[in-house]
Amino acid sequence: MQNSFRLWLTSMPASTFPVQVLQNGVKMTNEPPSGLRANLLRSFSAISDESMKESNKPEIYKTLLFGFCFFHAVVQDRRKFGPIGWNIGYGFTPEDLTVCKQQLMLFVNQYDEVPYKVLNFLGAQINYGGRVTDDKDKLLIGTIIKTFICQESVMMNEGYKYSTSGLYYSPTYETSEDVINYVRGLPFYPMPEAFGLHENCNITCAQDEALRLLTGMQSMVSLGGGGEGGASAEDVMDDVAKGVQDKLPAPFPLDVAETRFPTLYTDSMNTVVKQECLRYNKLLWGMASSLKDFRKAIKGLIVMTSDLEDCGKSLFVNDVPELWSKKGPLSLKPLSSWYLDILARVAFFQMWFDLGKPPPCFWISGIFFPQAFFTGAIQNYARKFNEEIDLLSYSQTTMSDIVDPPKELTSPPENGVYIYGIFLEGCRFDVEQTHQLEDSKPKILFTELPALWFCPVKNRVPCATDYRCPCYKVVSRKGTLLTTGHSTNFVLYIELPTDQSVSKWIKAGVAAFLALKY
Numbered sequence: 219m220q221n222s223f224r225l226w227l228t229s230m231p232a233s234t235f236p237v238q239v240l241q242n243g244v245k246m247t248n249e250p251p252s253g254l255r256a257n258l259l260r261s262f263s264a265i266s267d268e269s270m271k272e273s274n275k276p277e278i279y280k281t282l283l284f285g286f287c288f289f290h291a292v293v294q295d296r297r298k299f300g301p302i303g304w305n306i307g308y309g310f311t312p313e314d315l316t317v318c319k320q321q322l323m324l325f326v327n328q329y330d331e332v333p334y335k336v337l338n339f340l341g342a343q344i345n346y347g348g349r350v351t352d353d354k355d356k357l358l359i360g361t362i363i364k365t366f367i368c369q370e371s372v373m374m375n376e377g378y379k380y381s382t383s384g385l386y387y388s389p390t391y392e393t394s395e396d397v398i399n400y401v402r403g404l405p406f407y408p409m410p411e412a413f414g415l416h417e418n419c420n421i422t423c424a425q426d427e428a429l430r431l432l433t434g435m436q437s438m439v440s441l442g443g444g445g446e447g448g449a450s451a452e453d454v455m456d457d458v459a460k461g462v463q464d465k466l467p468a469p470f471p472l473d474v475a476e477t478r479f480p481t482l483y484t485d486s487m488n489t490v491v492k493q494e495c496l497r498y499n500k501l502l503w504g505m506a507s508s509l510k511d512f513r514k515a516i517k518g519l520i521v522m523t524s525d526l527e528d529c530g531k532s533l534f535v536n537d538v539p540e541l542w543s544k545k546g547p548l549s550l551k552p553l554s555s556w557y558l559d560i561l562a563r564v565a566f567f568q569m570w571f572d573l574g575k576p577p578p579c580f581w582i583s584g585i586f587f588p589q590a591f592f593t594g595a596i597q598n599y600a601r602k603f604n605e606e607i608d609l610l611s612y613s614q615t616t617m618s619d620i621v622d623p624p625k626e627l628t629s630p631p632e633n634g635v636y637i638y639g640i641f642l643e644g645c646r647f648d649v650e651q652t653h654q655l656e657d658s659k660p661k662i663l664f665t666e667l668p669a670l671w672f673c674p675v676k677n678r679v680p681c682a683t684d685y686r687c688p689c690y691k692v693v694s695r696k697g698t699l700l701t702t703g704h705s706t707n708f709v710l711y712i713e714l715p716t717d718q719s720v721s722k723w724i725k726a727g728v729a730a731f732l733a734l735k736y
Contacts, residue, residue: 254408257291258401261315267393272323278372279326284388284397285366286322286341288380290315292362292413293346299410299419300426301695302644302727305352317345337367352696354688354708361724362414381411414725416644416658436535451534452516458533459516462557463509467564469502470495470571478574484601486594487576491567497586498564501545508541547586548691548706550735559733579627579669583639583732588691589704592672595635599674602633611678614713615671618649623669634673640689640712641666644728647714655685655716655723664734670712684713685723689730 227243229235265283273279294310296303318341325333341347342360350356371378371388380386389400410419449457475495479488512529515522529539536553543549547563549556563584570577585591592612600607612634620626623638630636646665648656658665680686689709690697697707712730716723 252295253406254291254295254412255401255404255406257294258287258404259398261287261290261312262394262397262401264312265319265394270394273326275326278332279322280391281372281375281388282322282326282332282337282367283319284391285371286315286318288386288388289341289363289366290318293359295408296413296415299413299415299423299727301693302415302419302422302729303413304358305355305695306350308349308355310346310349314345314349321345332369332372334367334369338363341367354695358724358727361721364721365414365725381414383409383411386412414722416726418658418661418663419727421661422663455530455533456513456516458553459509459513459530462505462533463513465557465561466502466506466509467561467568469499470567472496472499475571478571484598486597486601487591490591490594491570491576493590494567494586495571498560498567501542501560502564504545505542508539548697549733550692550694551733552736555736576630578630579623579636579638581624581639582637588709588732592710595672596674599633605676609676610674612672612710613675613678615673616647616649616653616667616714617669617671618647618653620669627669631671631673634671636669636671638669639666639732640670641731641734642687642728643693643731644726645723652717653715655714655718655728664731667712667730680713681715683716683720685716685720685728686711687714687723687728687730689732691732693731693733693735695729 227239270276270280270283290310290312293308297307318337321340322337325337338360342363343356346363347356347359350359365380376387376390378387380388385404389397391397391400410417413419472492472495475492479491482488508526508529511520512526512533514520515526516530525541529541531537532539533553538546538549538551538553538556546556546560549559551559563586566581566584580591582588582591596607596610596612599605600610617623617636620638623636627636641664643664644658645655646658646662647667648654649668688695689712690707691709692707695707697705699705709732
């Protein structure tokens with residue numbers, strides 16, 4: 219091969235990329251600028267004054283051009299906030315903005331009135347939205363772009379503010395240098411309100427960054443001997459395994475469950491509880507077997523397999539072993555919190571099992587497959603009143619006066635179910651005064667929703683002013699679609715009352731969760 223030979227390769231990030239090519243080549247990456255201010259500076263540094271003069275409506279074009287550039291910076295920089303910014307992190311590129319600028323010039327020049335709906339649709343659903351796969355993210359990006367590409371921004375000029383602080387707006391400018399001077403006066407570190415988020419998101423962002431750092435440090439912990447009188451890694455792992463093994467609850471007797479909860483046409487909850495008991499039994503059986511084998515292997519009585527070795531490493535660093543997480547419910551908790559959560563879940567179903575019938579109210583966080591639970595409840599209503607199940611949907615009533623649902627809700631509702639154990643992120647539900655969504659209090663990242671009454675209603679028309687809050691199992695939000703049509707994470711929408719614009723809560727990333735990370 220000649221020394222002058224050069225090969226130019228472009229690639230998306232891939233774990234299977236040849237290592238030899240990486241070692242012998244010069245690596246280059248094209249990353250978006252970090253921060254709102256830097257992103258805007260980069261966007262306008264590529265715009266010439268001559269290109270802006272091509273428009274026959276220069277004032278309108280310049281205002282909307284700045285709006286598109288600001289939109290581009292916002293959608294890129296929201297990724298640093300993690301799941302509350304985007305359910306899935308998307309790699310938006312400068313080419314997306316370039317296409318939007320070309321379309322803006324075309325539509326502004328050719329139409330007497332600016333087609334804002336067309337610009338919003340092309341920008342949010344085609345140019346940028348072509349990368350967006352999550353349906354909640356599609357709604358979010360469509361809501362964000364309406365803040366910047368709208369008639370109000372053109373009519374009010376600098377009087378139209380992009381955020382509540384009033385710092386961000388489309389300035390009046392003649393040249394790109396004028397815009398750059400304005401952008402240079404913006405804060406280096408913008409507050410979350412610039413993105414439509416609550417100030418608590420700074421705490422969330424810092425926590426996630428610290429967690430990644432600690433996780434990396436933890437992965438480098440040596441599994442060697444303790445030394446200086448300290449316990450060895452093997453002793454620590456054996457102690458943890460013994461502690462888990464000693465408190466492991468007994469599996470549910472499935473033959474007794476079949477007798478107590480026979481399969482009935484009129485009561486789908488019997489099927490739900492049996493399926494849940496079977497799922498938790500599989501987890502308990504797997505935990506008991508792996509703990510027994512691991513403790514034998516660590517003493518040299520049997521061969522230490524790779525699965526058992528990985529299990530021991532996870533026990534040592536307080537992680538949930540993969541052998542267990544595959545069989546258990548979706549969770550982001552460390553081992554210590556995860557095991558307490560499993561004990562609480564099993565105790566809930568043990569109470570249901572001992573009761574011999576559905577309890578008056580349900581701890582929804584403890585249910586392995588909550589989608590089946592909600593389907594079972596609506597099936598019961600449909601069969602009770604001989605209704606078509608496709609015409610039924612849940613009306614959801616918040617029960618703000620209930621403080622302790624298990625103690626206060628002693629009898630089930632006539633129709634539907636009572637549930638509790640749901641958390642909110644991005645806002646709070648005011649149970650004392652307004653009984654609706656309000657801004658979060660400083661430094662309080664999650665708040666608990668009051669108990670909810672889910673009642674099936676035929677041909678229900680949702681209230682247009684309510685916020686359809688997505689509810690997930692865990693705070694990571696993203697999930698994969700199963701063959702059953704259900705997501706591994708998303709559960710359902712909860713309609714919550716509010717007297718503010720629904721778009722505010724969409725941009726704030728407000729969502730509900732059945733379980734937190736601790």
